[in-house]
Amino acid sequence: MKELGRMHHDMGGQDAGPVDQADHSHPDWEKRVDALMMLLSNNKRRIIAVDELRRGIESLGSESYTKLTYYERWISSITQNLLEKGIISTDELGKKMVEVEEQAKAGHSLTGESE
Amino acid sequence: MALFMPGDQVTVRKAFPPGHVRTPYYIRGKSGWVQKVLGSFANPEELAYGRDGLPKCPLYRVRFMQSNVWTDYSGGQGDTVDVELYEHWLELFDILRKKEKVCL
Numbered sequence: 001m002k003e004l005g006r007m008h009h010d011m012g013g014q015d016a017g018p019v020d021q022a023d024h025s026h027p028d029w030e031k032r033v034d035a036l037m038m039l040l041s042n043n044k045r046r047i048i049a050v051d052e053l054r055r056g057i058e059s060l061g062s063e064s065y066t067k068l069t070y071y072e073r074w075i076s077s078i079t080q081n082l083l084e085k086g087i088i089s090t091d092e093l094g095k096k097m098v099e100v101e102e103q104a105k106a107g108h109s110l111t112g113e114s115e
Numbered sequence: 116m117a118l119f120m121p122g123d124q125v126t127v128r129k130a131f132p133p134g135h136v137r138t139p140y141y142i143r144g145k146s147g148w149v150q151k152v153l154g155s156f157a158n159p160e161e162l163a164y165g166r167d168g169l170p171k172c173p174l175y176r177v178r179f180m181q182s183n184v185w186t187d188y189s190g191g192q193g194d195t196v197d198v199e200l201y202e203h204w205l206e207l208f209d210i211l212r213k214k215e216k217v218c219l
Contacts, residue, residue, distance in 0.1 A: 012142075013184075051163040052162070055164065058135060
C-alpha cells in the first residue's frame with residue numbers, strides 16, 4: 001500500500017526479497033560514470049554535491065527508479081544536474097547522443113576498446 | 116551548539132515535506148533517546164539543491180526501541196535501532212502527549 005508522503009526510494013521496513021550477494025563485475029561505462037561523479041564533486045570543482053546526486057535519483061519517479069540499474073540512476077541524475085546548472089544544454093546533449101549512436105551503428109566501439 | 120544532550124528523550128517530527136529529506140519515513144513520529152551528539156554538518160537537505168547548507172546543523176545518533184518503531188515487531192524485547200537525525204527533525208519528548216515507554 002502506498003503511504004501518503006512516502007517517497008519511493010524511502011523503503012525502510014518494507015518487504016524485500018533476499019539480498020543478492022554474488023560478486024559482479026562493472027562494465028567500463030559504469031567506471032566512467034563513477035569517475036565523472038568523483039571529478040564533478042571533488043573539492044577542486046564542487047560542481048555537483050553528493051546530496052544533489054541523491055536528490056536527482058530520488059526524483060526519477062518510481063518506475064524509472066525500479067527499472068534503472070545503479071549507475072544508470074547515477075548518470076540520469078548527473079545529466080539532470082548538469083542541465084539545471086547550465087553546464088550542458090539539452091540541444092547539445094541531443095546532438096551528441098545522435099552522433100554517438102551513429103558512430104556505434106557505423107561499427108565504431110563506444111568504449112574505444114578493440115572488439 | 117547542540118540543543119539536546121545524550122540521554123534526552125526526543126520525538127521525531129511527523130512531517131512529510133516533498134523534496135530531499137534525510138529522515139527515514141519509518142522513524143517519523145517515533146520517540147527515542149539521544150545516544151550521541153555526532154557534531155555539526157552542512158544541512159544535506161539544502162546541499163541537495165545546490166545551496167551551502169549553512170549554518171551547520173547538529174546531528175544526533177538517536178536510539179529507539181524496535182518495539183516502539185514497528186507495530187508487529189517480533190524480535191527481542193530489548194532490541195534497539197539507531198538512526199542518525201538532524202536537529203531540525205527532533206523535538207523534546209512530550210510525556211503528556213505520549214503513552215509509550217521510550218527507554219529500556
